[in-house]
Amino acid sequence: MSRIGKKPIDVPSGVTAAVDGQNVKVKGPKGELAFRAHDDVVLEFKDGKLTVTPREETKRARSMWGMSRTMVSNLVEGVTKGFEKKLEITGVGYRASVQGKNLVLALGYSHDVIYPIPDGIQIVAGKPTEVTITGVDRQRVGQVAAEIRDFRRPEPYKGKGVKYAGEFIFRKEGKKK
Known part of the structure; x- marks a missing residue:
């Protein structure tokens, strides 16, 4: 189990996030960034939090889970702090x-x-x-x-x-x- 992937990503106020299938767009005070996640993970945005979960229990899905969560976290951090x-x-x-x-x-x-x-x-x-x-x-x-x-x-x-x-x-x- 991915310990990194389990953590939800908090989206701070002043930052807007939109999830469209495997695409995530994050817009903040410093700019706008986008990321396309791998097909082995599912992205959700609810109550100001972004979550990443694997579609199935395969080795590839578990490795993409933690990586995708980190990539989305870097988007949020980039548009807020840089x-x-x-x-x-x-x-x-x-x-x-x-x-x-x-x-x-x-x-x-x-x-x-x-x-x-x-x-x-x-x-x-x-x-x-x-x-x-x-x-x-x-x-x-x-x-x-x-x-x-x-x-x-x-x-x-x-x-x-x-x-x-x-x-x-x-x-x-x-x-x-």
Whole structure:
């Protein structure tokens, strides 16, 4: 039995949710999101609560149960609070800045890396070594953060590169004479 799937999702005031078969649409102060659930689960909206239940007792239905509940919960959280990822840039001369609709990264290459900011995502470079990515869709915020991190992953010897805030970089010892 899914312990996550059993919990109903509270829809706060100011947020409207509509269930149409396998589709869920959630609209709130930060925007509107939609999700199509798998056919193995049933979605219901009653008394300000969204519930997800499996159609039958199969292994696939049970696995889709918890996943679908989490996806719908992320929709509600996204339109009320939003999601945020922070990246830290470490290295001499490594920096980031936002110029118009682009994020410009100086990461030790012979050229600056220019990353176009996707729609629905806000990127702020408060300090030259910090980048904050915010948005309503958890998947897109995480995907953008991963794409930016991939331009220069942190290396294990000096720790230079782009890393998530709070991420531990396993350090290695250099060559010995």
